[in-house]
Amino acid sequence: DAGITQSPRHKVTETGTPVTLRCHQTENHRYMYWYRQDPGHGLRLIHYSYGVKDTDKGEVSDGYSVSRSKTEDFLLTLESATSSQTSVYFCAISEARGRSEAFFGQGTRLTVV
């Protein structure tokens, strides 16, 4: 299994508070992604990174920011959590070429009350 660890695995937070989710990989893969999964919507891309300090927005990036200061870590921050951000968040990694599939972390269930 690919070495991807998400933390925390579960979190309950209050509306308006900042929240940071962490993704840590031991595979030295260049690309890292944050997706959110909601019933009826599948997985939707929030942000992704194609290298240290190189990031780009996905289709549902409003209200989220990311940072990648080193290859192995990709942080997702909700600046001021809202109830609409209650979701399951997945981190994924992939190599540039070759196999091209994404490997996923275990997911983080975030509840904003």
Add this chain to the structure above:
Amino acid sequence: AQTVTQSQPEMSVQEAETVTLSCTYDTSESDYYLFWYKQPPSRQMILVIRQEAYKQQNATENRFSVNFQKAAKSFSLKISDSQLGDAAMYFCAYRSALSGNTPLVFGKGTRLSVIA
């Protein structure tokens, strides 16, 4: 932008029978990858099968096979001899091969139930 459509929100199959999950996609590109992922109740995303668009031969992995119709932009997953452990959400996904940093685009998923 590419889109992936899974038209069957839910499917069911009898144990030991065969089931086919549908997936269509929209793209103007000629080089890309297609994937099926399985998500059991544990929530873990597991790669089931992968297809390169430049390969005409349909991919097969044990009881799982695909019917890849490039002209029709269709990529269905066939599960043979269904087992109780096949019960899960299945996601179809697309990734462009033109650039290394293109993320996967997912469909909304099909929930498969297996009836004993």
